[in-house]
Amino acid sequence: MFITFEGIEGCGKTTQIKRLENGLRRKNIPLMRTLEPGGTTIGHTIRRILLDSNHKNLSPLAELILYEADRAQHVEEVIKPALDKGQWVLCDRFCDATVAYQGFARGMDMVLIRTLNDAVTRGIRPDLTFLLDCPVEIGLERARTRNRDHAQKGQDRFEQERLAFHRVVRRGYLELASKEDKRFVIIDAALTEDRVEEEIFRVLTPYLVNNHYDI
Numbered sequence: 727m728f729i730t731f732e733g734i735e736g737c738g739k740t741t742q743i744k745r746l747e748n749g750l751r752r753k754n755i756p757l758m759r760t761l762e763p764g765g766t767t768i769g770h771t772i773r774r775i776l777l778d779s780n781h782k783n784l785s786p787l788a789e790l791i792l793y794e795a796d797r798a799q800h801v802e803e804v805i806k807p808a809l810d811k812g813q814w815v816l817c818d819r820f821c822d823a824t825v826a827y828q829g830f831a832r833g834m835d836m837v838l839i840r841t842l843n844d845a846v847t848r849g850i851r852p853d854l855t856f857l858l859d860c861p862v863e864i865g866l867e868r869a870r871t872r873n874r875d876h877a878q879k880g881q882d883r884f885e886q887e888r889l890a891f892h893r894v895v896r897r898g899y900l901e902l903a904s905k906e907d908k909r910f911v912i913i914d915a916a917l918t919e920d921r922v923e924e925e926i927f928r929v930l931t932p933y934l935v936n937n938h939y940d941i
């Protein structure tokens with residue numbers, strides 16, 4: 727099983743992917759949790775370039791190609807080997823993020839994005855994608871609080887974007903989800919952390935049964 731988490735900044739992806747990881751580990755499901763950008767050593771270096779708020783002049787094309795480079799390395803080094811071994815892979819952002827951010831919000835050519843995504847993923851697609859959807863005001867406020875509480879180095883390049891940018895990202899994700907409604911599950915991320923976790927588990931229950939895991 728390959729499960730991805732998507733949504734705007736601060737919607738709760740990292741919180742929920744960790745909760746799901748814990749829940750699945752309790753059922754002895756072999757799994758790995760990873761993220762983009764930065765799921766490999768090389769990717770970690772790429773992530774620093776992408777999120778550095780000093781890089782205000784990073785061109786949209788360079789940005790797109792850096793994300794795809796990160797993904798190429800990640801699929802090759804981490805995701806494909808784990809899936810081949812039969813592990814469940816939980817990934818915090820994947821191809822849909824590039825369509826939402828670089829495609830919808832930055833206006834990069836969608837055909838180019840799809841071509842690059844297809845090339846770097848080598849046919850690997852998520853079985854299930856949770857879109858944690860909430861108003862951008864809620865997400866950005868959560869991200870601000872998180873960064874303050876955890877003494878992170880301030881807002882990253884994306885958190886500094888204007889509200890309008892994040893609204894386009896959100897709309898982009900919702901459009902993707904409506905086009906691929908078999909793969910996507912939209913979760914109301916404005917609910918409490920516990921409620922969101924319950925929703926995610928409810929959706930996963932049939933998959934656990936199909937894979938002969940206890941529920």
Ligand SMILES: Nc1ncnc2c1ncn2[C@@H]1O[C@H](COP(=O)(O)OP(=O)(O)O)[C@@H](O)[C@H]1O
Nearest residue numbers: 735736737738739740741868869872917918919
């Ligand atoms: N459902 C929720 N309700 C309230 N706060 C939340 C919820 N989910 C996450 N948070 C908090 O919001 C902040 C951002 O969550 P995070 O999981 O880091 O979001 P993301 O990874 O999508 O950017 C964190 O401080 C987290 O504790």
Ligand SMILES: [Mg+2]
Nearest residue numbers: 739740741818
């Ligand atoms: Mg996160």
